[in-house]
Amino acid sequence: MIGRINSLFPFWAILFSCFAYIKPEFFIPHKGSITPLLATIMFFMGITLHLDDFARILKQPKTIFVAVILKFVCMPLAALLISKMLHLSTELFVGMILVGVVSGGTAANVIVYLAKGDVALSITITMTSTLLSVLITPLLTLLYVGQSVPVPTFDMLVSILQIVAIPVILGVTLNYFLHxxxxxxxxxxxxxxxxxxxFVISIVVALNQNAIASIGFLTIVGIILHNSAGLLSGYMGAxxxxxxxxxxxxxxxxVGMQNSGLAVALALKYFTPLSALPGAVFSIWHNISGAILAGFWSQQKETYDTSKS
Known part of the structure; x- marks a missing residue:
C-alpha cells in the first residue's frame, strides 16, 4: 500500500499543484513552513544514510567535479541559447541567466532521495556548488549579462546549515544508534x-500564482526547455x-534543479520584477519535472554499486 502511494508521487505533485493554483488561499498561510518542512525531510533522509556514504563520496572527487562543471557550464549556456532561440525580452533573458548561474537547490536532494539516487552525493554536490557560487555566480552574471551581482554568502551558508547540514547530521547520528x-x-x-x-510544491505554486498567470507562453516554454536541458545534459554528461x-x-x-529562489532574490534586488518571473516559475516547474522523474526512476530496478564510478 505504501509503495503504491509513493509510486504515484508525480500524480500527487501535479494534482495538488493544480489545486494550489485554483485555490491558493489554502496554502499561502503556510508559506512560513517551507524551511522547517524541508529541514524535516532532510532529517528523514539523513536517517537512511551512514557515515560511510559520505566517506565514500569524498574518495570520488571526480564525480563531484564533473557534476559542478556540468551545472555551471550547461545551465547558463542553455539559458543563453534558449532565450535567443525564443527571442525573449532583455528582462526575461536576464532572469533566465540568473536561474542558470546560481547554485543547486535543496529540493534536488529531496528529489534524488525519492528517485532512489545517491543522496550523500547529491548533498555533497549541493554544498560544493553553493560554496563555489560565491565566486562563480557573480562572474557568470557579468559574463552573460554584463553586470556583476553580489551573492549573499552568509545567508546562503546559514540556510544550508539550517536546512541541510544539521538535520542530516542528526539523522545520520540516529541511524548509527538505532539502525x-x-x-x-x-x-x-x-x-x-x-x-x-x-505540500511544499503546493505552497510554492500558490505563492507564485500571479507570476504564472502573467507570464507569456513562450517564457513558460523557455523555462521547461531550460530545466529539461539541465536534466538531459547532466545525465548524458555523467x-x-x-x-x-x-x-x-x-x-x-x-544539474537540472537550481536555487531559483536565489535567482528571484537577485533579480528583484539588482534588475526588475519581470526578471524575477523566470526564477519564480522555474521554482515550480523543476519540482514538478523532478517529481515525474523521481516517480519513474524509483520504479527502476538497479543492481549497481554506487561506490563505483
Missing part, C-alpha cells in the same frame, strides 16, 4: 517525505564519463 529499528520503517520515511514535498545509472540520475537532478 536495525530504522531499517524496518524506511518505506514510511519515503512516504512522509513524498507527502511533505508535495554517462559520457562512465558513471553508473544511479550516479547519472543523481547528477542529472542536481
Amino acid at each position: 536495525a529499528t530504522i531499517k524496518r520503517y524506511e518505506s514510511y520515511f519515503a512516504m512522509f517525505s513524498m507527502i511533505t514535498i508535495v 554517462k559520457w564519463f562512465g558513471f553508473n545509472p544511479t550516479i547519472c540520475k543523481t547528477i542529472a537532478i542536481d
Whole structure:
C-alpha cells in the first residue's frame, strides 16, 4: 500500500499543484513552513544514510567535479541559447541567466532521495556548488549579462546549515544508534517525505500564482526547455564519463534543479520584477519535472554499486 502511494508521487505533485493554483488561499498561510518542512525531510533522509556514504563520496572527487562543471557550464549556456532561440525580452533573458548561474537547490536532494539516487552525493554536490557560487555566480552574471551581482554568502551558508547540514547530521547520528529499528520503517520515511514535498510544491505554486498567470507562453516554454536541458545534459554528461545509472540520475537532478529562489532574490534586488518571473516559475516547474522523474526512476530496478564510478 505504501509503495503504491509513493509510486504515484508525480500524480500527487501535479494534482495538488493544480489545486494550489485554483485555490491558493489554502496554502499561502503556510508559506512560513517551507524551511522547517524541508529541514524535516532532510532529517528523514539523513536517517537512511551512514557515515560511510559520505566517506565514500569524498574518495570520488571526480564525480563531484564533473557534476559542478556540468551545472555551471550547461545551465547558463542553455539559458543563453534558449532565450535567443525564443527571442525573449532583455528582462526575461536576464532572469533566465540568473536561474542558470546560481547554485543547486535543496529540493534536488529531496528529489534524488525519492528517485532512489545517491543522496550523500547529491548533498555533497549541493554544498560544493553553493560554496563555489560565491565566486562563480557573480562572474557568470557579468559574463552573460554584463553586470556583476553580489551573492549573499552568509545567508546562503546559514540556510544550508539550517536546512541541510544539521538535520542530516542528526539523522545520520540516529541511524548509527538505532539502525536495525530504522531499517524496518524506511518505506514510511519515503512516504512522509513524498507527502511533505508535495505540500511544499503546493505552497510554492500558490505563492507564485500571479507570476504564472502573467507570464507569456513562450517564457513558460523557455523555462521547461531550460530545466529539461539541465536534466538531459547532466545525465548524458555523467554517462559520457562512465558513471553508473544511479550516479547519472543523481547528477542529472542536481544539474537540472537550481536555487531559483536565489535567482528571484537577485533579480528583484539588482534588475526588475519581470526578471524575477523566470526564477519564480522555474521554482515550480523543476519540482514538478523532478517529481515525474523521481516517480519513474524509483520504479527502476538497479543492481549497481554506487561506490563505483
